[in-house]
Amino acid sequence: MGLLDRIRSGTNVPDDGPALATPGRRLTLREAGTRVNGGEGLLPAVREFLDQAGRANAHELAAMIAERPDPTGNARADALLAGVAEYTAGLQQIACPRWTSEPERLLDRFWFVSTEPGFRAIALAQTPVALKRRGILWSARSMRRV
Structure with a gap:
């Protein structure tokens, strides 16, 4: 029996991969940090x-970012979550x-999120100030998915 057949019949048991957000509930930045820690x-x-933040209203977003994520042990991750x-x-x-x-949410050297050298100029020009001031160079356009 294939995956689609198991899903249709209600017998599919998901693997132990990363936990997905509960439908209808927004992922918080604290939870995103916990997932990175995991x-x-x-x-x-x-x-x-x-x-999810792009679909949230102001009140929902305030709740999504209110709680401080635990330190991940990765300076880039901690800075990116704050940015x-x-x-x-x-x-x-x-x-x-x-x-x-x-x-501790600031980097001491710049981090180009994209490893493609051709995107560095774009990142320098199009990174939001909230990220750039933390040393993160990631264009706002690259942060969106279709």
């Missing part, structure tokens, strides 16, 4: 958050949480 890739967790919180708060014109200003 071994999930940083960019997939952040992009899932961004997908994404500030960036999305600015889009909705809501207050940015205080935890985003912690000194």
Whole structure:
């Protein structure tokens, strides 16, 4: 029996891969950080958050970014989570949480998220200030998925 047949019959048991957000419930940045701590890739967790944040109203977004993510042990991840919180708060014109200003949420050298050298100029020109001031160079356009 194939996957589609198991899903249709209600007998499919998902593997132990990364937990997906509960339908109808928004993923918080704290939960995204927890997923990164659990071994999930940083960019997939952040992009899932961004997908949901793009559909959230101001009140929902404020709740999604309010709680401080635990430190991941990865300076880039910690800075990106704070930058994404500030960036999305600015889009909705809501207050940015205080935890985003912690000194450990800043990088001491620039990080080009894309490893493609051709995208560096684009990243320099199009990275939102909320990320750029933390040392992260990732264009706003690259943060969106279709």
